[in-house]
Amino acid sequence: MDSNSPYLTARFRLKTFILRSRSLRTLIRDNGWLCLPDGAAILLGLYVFYTAFVNPLIPYDSWAYHLPFASFLWNIGDGRNGFIPTYYIQCVYEGFPLFGEWLQGALWKLFDDVRATSLINPIAFALFCLLAGRWLGVRVFWLICGALAFPLFGIHVISMYKDAYVGSLLAIVVLATVRIYGVLLEDKSSIFSPNTRLPWGILCAAAIAVANSKMQAWAILLPFLTFVVITFDNVMQDQKARFYLAVYGAVLVLLCSYNEIANTFRFGNPLFPLMVSLHPFSVHYIYPALGVVASPGFSSTTVTTPDYAGHSLLSQPVYFFFSVTEIDWAIRHIAPHYSGDMYIGTQNVRQMRTGGLWGLYACFHLTLLALLLSAYRKIGPTHRFFLRCFGVMTLIVMLMPRSHELRYVLVWPLLLTVATGIYFVYVSGRVQIVLALMLVLFLGIGQNFLPAERNLFSAGKGPASAKEWRDTGDRKILAKLHDDTATCLEAEETHWNMWFRYAPAIIGGHHTIVAPYDYNKHCDSKALNRWMF
Numbered sequence: 001m002d003s004n005s006p007y008l009t010a011r012f013r014l015k016t017f018i019l020r021s022r023s024l025r026t027l028i029r030d031n032g033w034l035c036l037p038d039g040a041a042i043l044l045g046l047y048v049f050y051t052a053f054v055n056p057l058i059p060y061d062s063w064a065y066h067l068p069f070a071s072f073l074w075n076i077g078d079g080r081n082g083f084i085p086t087y088y089i090q091c092v093y094e095g096f097p098l099f100g101e102w103l104q105g106a107l108w109k110l111f112d113d114v115r116a117t118s119l120i121n122p123i124a125f126a127l128f129c130l131l132a133g134r135w136l137g138v139r140v141f142w143l144i145c146g147a148l149a150f151p152l153f154g155i156h157v158i159s160m161y162k163d164a165y166v167g168s169l170l171a172i173v174v175l176a177t178v179r180i181y182g183v184l185l186e187d188k189s190s191i192f193s194p195n196t197r198l199p200w201g202i203l204c205a206a207a208i209a210v211a212n213s214k215m216q217a218w219a220i221l222l223p224f225l226t227f228v229v230i231t232f233d234n235v236m237q238d239q240k241a242r243f244y245l246a247v248y249g250a251v252l253v254l255l256c257s258y259n260e261i262a263n264t265f266r267f268g269n270p271l272f273p274l275m276v277s278l279h280p281f282s283v284h285y286i287y288p289a290l291g292v293v294a295s296p297g298f299s300s301t302t303v304t305t306p307d308y309a310g311h312s313l314l315s316q317p318v319y320f321f322f323s324v325t326e327i328d329w330a331i332r333h334i335a336p337h338y339s340g341d342m343y344i345g346t347q348n349v350r351q352m353r354t355g356g357l358w359g360l361y362a363c364f365h366l367t368l369l370a371l372l373l374s375a376y377r378k379i380g381p382t383h384r385f386f387l388r389c390f391g392v393m394t395l396i397v398m399l400m401p402r403s404h405e406l407r408y409v410l411v412w413p414l415l416l417t418v419a420t421g422i423y424f425v426y427v428s429g430r431v432q433i434v435l436a437l438m439l440v441l442f443l444g445i446g447q448n449f450l451p452a453e454r455n456l457f458s459a460g461k462g463p464a465s466a467k468e469w470r471d472t473g474d475r476k477i478l479a480k481l482h483d484d485t486a487t488c489l490e491a492e493e494t495h496w497n498m499w500f501r502y503a504p505a506i507i508g509g510h511h512t513i514v515a516p517y518d519y520n521k522h523c524d525s526k527a528l529n530r531w532m533f
Contacts, residue, residue, distance in 0.1 A: 037141035045144050049122045052158040056118035057454050059340040062160035063500045065089050070105035077505025083513050095272035097259040100162040100213035121157045124168035135179045138421035146417040149443040151338040152356030154456045159340055166217045167410025169210035174389050176203035177228050182382040184235055211256035216408045220396055227392050323404035326359030339453035353405040361442045365420045372423040383422050390415050
């Protein structure tokens with residue numbers, strides 16, 4: 001009988017499947033306690049996907065510009081004519097990188113459901129977990145449960161913000177760097193060997209995507225890429241490969257800086273609509289952003305606690321540490337409460353955007369990190385290089401303006417989780433069981449009992465239906481056109497950002513929403529058919 005016959009081919013495939021099934025059963029029988037937590041964690045990850053799509057959190061900024069921009073870019077529901085933003089939001093649209101909103105619009109268009117815009121967060125997080133487990137050998141159980149136990153990350157991964165997406169992509173850049181370095185240790189002659197094609201591709205794709213999605217990510221990414229190029233250049237021995245590395249790095253930086261280069265030519269300011277003073281690296285909006293300060297609450301004049309730290313480049317790491325450990329809350333007697341922007345409370349006691357990682361849980365990870373660093377020479381070279389990358393990323397993050405606002409630097413708790421996951425791999429079986437139980441305990445408490453805007457496991461109120469938004473009756477009809485095809489609605493003075501929920505892209509129909517002080521300019525038959533940008 002012909003060896004290529006369909007019969008023999010089918011027998012071979014069946015035999016291979018049986019052998020693999022036996023190997024899988026043997027693996028589960030001999031290492032069941034190892035497989036079951038990972039399987040449960042994967043189910044938890046699927047639950048995150050389900051929650052993010054079926055019952056996502058739509059925070060304030062999503063209504064303000066994430067969803068409008070996604071609608072504008074893809075013209076979903078006639079978004080370009082159905083919502084006229086104010087000058088401030090127009091500046092944000094013109095100056096900020098929009099690739100994240102472009103992806104959100106693509107998902108919205110693909111699924112024909114606005115809730116799908118939240119999926120960029122769990123998708124990026126899942127890719128991060130896959131690569132960290134594949135390239136560094138960190139347990140999937142530790143990665144998923146460890147990251148979700150941080151209250152702030154648990155909120156963002158199911159929200160329509162894009163901070164979890166940005167943090168995950170920045171972490172993927174670090175993981176790809178470590179993977180390339182591991183291959184380079186085996187063959188120092190060339191950094192562009194076949195074994196590095198996949199990590200190089202992932203590194204470039206993640207870097208370009210994240211840099212063109214959020215300006216803070218671009219500011220973090222550039223110094224880290226500089227560190228990467230210098231490190232690889234010192235390891236390589238081939239001069240020709242070093243030249244190609246320099247060219248490759250320069251091209252990558254240019255692609256990552258597309259938005260900033262465009263802003264320089266258009267507005268003469270690469271960071272438009274932001275203004276950054278070199279000292280003390282404080283950031284200001286061209287349009288006043290109420291309540292947003294460059295320093296955390298304990299150094300702000302808007303709270304009762306005296307300004308004991310001031311604000312300078314060297315004080316920013318102190319703010320970051322106080323925010324991570326939530327010592328700031330203890331200083332100012334703030335009751336814990338977690339939200340997407342960490343801006344809950346009355347004017348004199350609000351968090352001022354500090355905290356979010358649950359200080360006790362953050363200290364648990366910092367303790368494990370200290371134990372891992374104490375055994376630095378005993379771990380593998382790839383893991384040692386990851387710790388060096390984590391140290392560099394920590395230094396960059398700490399020196400960033402407003403780094404105490406941890407929602408903008410979610411890459412740090414993700415990398416911290418990887419670092420402690422490496423420690424988990426090296427300890428004995430009994431210690432692993434104790435640490436795993438502690439992690440499950442933290443996850444259960446953090447996502448069930450801590451006061452939060454939304455807990456992952458508790459029943460939270462998701463987005464209201466389009467019908468509910470349409471029938472609430474709190475819209476103010478300013479003018480109807482003579483042909484009765486459109487209605488002009490005015491947003492309230494203090495909450496105009498939220499009114500995109502009444503836009504045609506959400507509830508259908510033909511009307512336009514404007515801010516109150518833009519009414520005379522835009523509420524006429526000609527303006528309703530004109531796009532501002």
